[in-house]
Amino acid sequence: MKLAEGEVAIRASGLTRRFGKLVAVDHVDLQVPARHVYGFLGPNGSGKSTTIRMLCGLLTPSEGEIEVLGLKIPAEAEALRRHIGYMTQKFSLFEDLSVRENLEFLAAIQGVPRQRTRSRIDELIEQYRFGDLQKQLAGTMSGGQKQRLALACAVIHEPELLFLDEPTSAVDPESRRDFWEKLFELADAGTTLLVSTHLMDEAERCHRLAILDHGVLVADGTPQELTARLEGRTFIVEAVDPRRAQRLIVDVPGVLSVAQIGNSLRVLTSAGGEGMPATTDMCRHIDDTLASAGQQAHTHPTPANLEDVFVAVTRHVAKQAERAA
Amino acid sequence: MNGRRLWAIVLKELRQLGRDRITLAMVLGIPIMQLVLFGYAINLNLRGLDAGIVDQANTAGSRALVMDMLATDVVSPVRTANTPEQLMAMIRRGDISIGIAVPPDFERRRIDGRPVAEVLVDGSDTTVQSAAAQLAQTPLDSSAPDLRAPPTSTPATSRISVVSFYNPQRVSAINIVPGLIGVIMTMTMVLFTAIAIVRERERGNMELLIATPLTSTELMVGKVLPYVVIGLVQTTVILGLGITLFAVPIRGSVFDVYLAAGLLILANLSLGLLISTRAQSQFQAMQMTFFVFLPSILLSGFMFPFAGMPKAAQWLAEILPLTHFLRLIRGVMLRGAGLWEMWHDVLALVVFVVVMMGAAILRFRKRLD
Numbered sequence: 001m002k003l004a005e006g007e008v009a010i011r012a013s014g015l016t017r018r019f020g021k022l023v024a025v026d027h028v029d030l031q032v033p034a035r036h037v038y039g040f041l042g043p044n045g046s047g048k049s050t051t052i053r054m055l056c057g058l059l060t061p062s063e064g065e066i067e068v069l070g071l072k073i074p075a076e077a078e079a080l081r082r083h084i085g086y087m088t089q090k091f092s093l094f095e096d097l098s099v100r101e102n103l104e105f106l107a108a109i110q111g112v113p114r115q116r117t118r119s120r121i122d123e124l125i126e127q128y129r130f131g132d133l134q135k136q137l138a139g140t141m142s143g144g145q146k147q148r149l150a151l152a153c154a155v156i157h158e159p160e161l162l163f164l165d166e167p168t169s170a171v172d173p174e175s176r177r178d179f180w181e182k183l184f185e186l187a188d189a190g191t192t193l194l195v196s197t198h199l200m201d202e203a204e205r206c207h208r209l210a211i212l213d214h215g216v217l218v219a220d221g222t223p224q225e226l227t228a229r230l231e232g233r234t235f236i237v238e239a240v241d242p243r244r245a246q247r248l249i250v251d252v253p254g255v256l257s258v259a260q261i262g263n264s265l266r267v268l269t270s271a272g273g274e275g276m277p278a279t280t281d282m283c284r285h286i287d288d289t290l291a292s293a294g295q296q297a298h299t300h301p302t303p304a305n306l307e308d309v310f311v312a313v314t315r316h317v318a319k320q321a322e323r324a325a
Numbered sequence: 326m327n328g329r330r331l332w333a334i335v336l337k338e339l340r341q342l343g344r345d346r347i348t349l350a351m352v353l354g355i356p357i358m359q360l361v362l363f364g365y366a367i368n369l370n371l372r373g374l375d376a377g378i379v380d381q382a383n384t385a386g387s388r389a390l391v392m393d394m395l396a397t398d399v400v401s402p403v404r405t406a407n408t409p410e411q412l413m414a415m416i417r418r419g420d421i422s423i424g425i426a427v428p429p430d431f432e433r434r435r436i437d438g439r440p441v442a443e444v445l446v447d448g449s450d451t452t453v454q455s456a457a458a459q460l461a462q463t464p465l466d467s468s469a470p471d472l473r474a475p476p477t478s479t480p481a482t483s484r485i486s487v488v489s490f491y492n493p494q495r496v497s498a499i500n501i502v503p504g505l506i507g508v509i510m511t512m513t514m515v516l517f518t519a520i521a522i523v524r525e526r527e528r529g530n531m532e533l534l535i536a537t538p539l540t541s542t543e544l545m546v547g548k549v550l551p552y553v554v555i556g557l558v559q560t561t562v563i564l565g566l567g568i569t570l571f572a573v574p575i576r577g578s579v580f581d582v583y584l585a586a587g588l589l590i591l592a593n594l595s596l597g598l599l600i601s602t603r604a605q606s607q608f609q610a611m612q613m614t615f616f617v618f619l620p621s622i623l624l625s626g627f628m629f630p631f632a633g634m635p636k637a638a639q640w641l642a643e644i645l646p647l648t649h650f651l652r653l654i655r656g657v658m659l660r661g662a663g664l665w666e667m668w669h670d671v672l673a674l675v676v677f678v679v680v681m682m683g684a685a686i687l688r689f690r691k692r693l694d
Contacts, residue, residue: 056536058693078691081538092533096344097337108333109537137344 001070003034009161009192010038010055015064017050017215024050026215027064029208032103032194032208037187039206039291041310048196049089052163055194056086069161082111085154091146095139097147099130102138103156110157118216120156128182144175151182155191162186164195180205200307211313215260218313221228221230225308231271231310232256233279237286238264239297248293257311266306267299326542332545334539338521342551348517352555356509356562363501364571374456376400377412377421382431390442394425399456412445422447423457480668499574502567503654506560507647510589511621513558518597519610521548522689527607533689545686549594556590557583576661584664585653588674592646595681602688621647649673 005011010032017025025047032038040048055058055068056176057077066073071080088251093102103124107117125134133141137151147167152160164183168176180202183193187207195206203209204225210220219226239245242265245260247249254277256268261286269282283299342348380387395402400423406412412424424445428434434441444458525531534544547557560583564602567573575582596617622628624638631639642648649670656662664671 053693058532058536058691060692060694078538081536084536086536088529088532090529090532092529092531094337094341094530095340095528101340105333105337106537108329109534109539111327114329130377152611202478314447 003160003190003192005035005178007034008032009034009069011065011067011193012055013065015051015054015066016062017047017054022213025054025061027293028212028215028217030210030217030220032192034192035187036207037183037188037193037205038196039203040194040208040212041198041200041209041306042196042212043198043204045214046210046212049165051212052086052165052194052196056080056084056163058181066095072271082157083160085134085157085159087150087154087162087164087167087170091138093146093150094136096137098135098137099141100125100134100152102149106153106156106173112157121195124156143170144172144178147171147179148182151179155186158191159169160191160194166192166196166198168199169198176202198311202304203310204293204306211310213314219294219309224242226309227304227306230309231314232304232308233269233271233282234302234304234308235269235283235286235299236264236302237267237290237297237299239290239295241295244293245290245295245297248295252286252289254282256315266302266308268311289304326540326546330539331543331547331550334544335550338551341556351513352559353562355513356559359401359509360502360505360563362565363505373401374396375397375403375421375425376425377404377406377407377415378425379409379412380427381408381429382427384432386435387427387431388440390427391425394460397460399423399460403673408447414472416447419447423460425460429539429546447555456651462676464612477617495674499571499659500655502563502571502573503658504625504651505567506563506586506654507589507625508622508627509559509563510556510586510650511593511647512618512684513559514552514590514593514616515597515614516611517550517555518594519604519614520607521601522598522601523604523607523610532693533692541686541689541691545598545682545689547592548598549682552594553587553590556594557587560590560680573658575647575658577657577663581664582654583656585650585671586672588653588678589646589650589677592650592674592681595678598645598685599681599688600683611612620644624648625652640686643673646674646677649677 008031010030012028015025015028016023017032028047028051030051038073040051042048049298052061054061055066057068057073057080060074063194068080071077071081073080076133076224094105097105100121104117107121112120125131128151130149132150133145138146141149147170151164151167154164168179171179183195187193195202197203208220208222208225209226211218212225219229221229237245237249240262242263244261244263249255249258254269256270258268259266279301283301285298287297359689376390394400405414406424409424409426412421412426412614415421416424424443426443426445427441431441443590444457446588489645522531525534564573564575564582568575597614600610600613600617604613620641624634624642625631625645626642629647631642632672634642652670653664655666655675656667657664
């Protein structure tokens, strides 16, 4: 029962989870379209894992409605388990079993038909390049190999929906690129994927993404939509002494954040418009501030990226909280 | 319950167990070590206590009495002295633990019916004390009066010597080996399953497992089955060693022995599972295991006679599976009884298994909250 393009795989409204006084997930509304790679972007502790666990029925929400693949969660969680794959944040396969033994175990548990098991495992070993590693114990493999094995095990029963909780946080860039290739192959084959990450370059690869901050969904859309919607402007400042320049620019009115990138600084300011200096004025303003402190610098505007979006929206929430307090 | 998923769990457990050298060593090492320790070193019937002897009478009768006492093998003479005071000094220094003193007027006392001899005991060790009491019952001759230490007691009892059925030589190993099967099972089996679920939780495997169609029952039963086999292997090791090293008899049927052992194994494994669903870490699981293990050793009747315990302790002991197993195994191995003759205890074990296993399955939630 693979979903067609355009259908909704996951629908959640008002999703909330409290742990004692802590609100880990705060009234999140979510729609994940089928056959997409949907990203959850957020820093550690922003509620990504908690949301994923609620969506696959492992945690009971404190409030809110969830519907996954047309099933009410948590009431119908047991029925859902046949149709989902879940790759946990921490490596959760058996380190003292070999690659093939782990695959065999999951094939049996996930109910892959007996006569299909052998060919399916051979297929995965081929696809995920475990030819020479079949007999190797999972615990002795590298981080990248472990992630590949975890993914192979998560898709062994060809689930319609795959949850991946920070799948590549402990993996080198080469393995990461490789891993993402596999994710897109799965999406092309009709699987819906929900991937959480705190890495910007990974978030940029997603078809759509939601940005979570302190349990609140602060923005969602395609990466292009999100950058286009950014209410703010970004500049590159080339200065002789970037570290000193950084301290000076932070105090310029309208500047939201300054991050050093090599020998230059990336500056995010509030949006232009009424009562705000124009973009060229902003450039001059920064240059003047630095010049008066004896710093030679050159400032020019630059197109926004997802990181700027992320900084802008999470700042926004922090300010709202300040205002409320 | 799905047979294929159940078998997947069993196979996985067996594979993991096969690669876990420490656990494997524990499976065989603990029974062998305990059997040798309990069988050889820990002997509750004392033999060869160091003794000092003073025979101030030195008549034919007094020499015969001393020889009778030595013939019991409970004491071995290491010192001689001239006065009871010297014996007391030796006891105080720890040179001897028992002193036998025969006064000069031994023959006179014998005729008068007064105590004829004194057994001086190092009372700081209760087992030595009871050995001395046993010694004091050495019969003098058919008409001899009591020579027990408290002179006021009734003479008649002294002539009743202790007769032990089933273990007339009072060899501890014969009593201990059948019970030891139970003690070793209680020690190892509870621990195996107590850490079984917690370990998977600690290693992160559990989050994966509960997100699959695997049911609680499949997981619990699958975890128990491999260890039943391990338990029966342990039983065989202990029985084999008990028979070859200590000539322990199996007077009843071997099948009954294994059936009783199987019941105890299941009881302990299900108890372990219940602990495992409660404990937050492997260390906590081990602590909880000790809560069960100590009362089992002390109250079950393995160490101390069940009949001698206060009522409250007896009730508590009735809850412990080891108590029932000890009755069954001693009955089968030493008295040649059949299991059906002791159906009360069989039933008690079955009920224990059902309750513990049921509670473990109910307590285990496929949830993280």
